[in-house]
Amino acid sequence: MEIRKAAVIGAGVMGGGIAAHIANAGVPVLLLDRLADGPNRNAIAEGALKRLIDSEPAAFMTKAAAAGVIVTPRSPQPRAPA
Secondary structure (H helix, E strand, O other): OOOOOEEEEOOOHHHHHHHHHHHHOOOOEEEEOOOOOOOOOOHHHHHHHHHHHHOOOOOOOOHHHHHOEEEOOOOOOOOOOO
8 A cells, every 4th residue: 555645633742743754754744733813824733844844853854855744724714603
């Protein structure tokens, strides 16, 4: 079985680390977390990716591996209150 892409739900310490390991194996990863308040809905997942890139020791083997982590919102628009 060949794994072509993966998704990790939760951009905390564990989820971010898992995403980094998958990306290091050459598999594109979709990193998801809850939507942040404010104009940047991806702030939580983007912050996790930045921490992984800046960490010592490095979480990614190469910059190309880091580029394999894709951050996207689960919902492009906020929902209206019920």
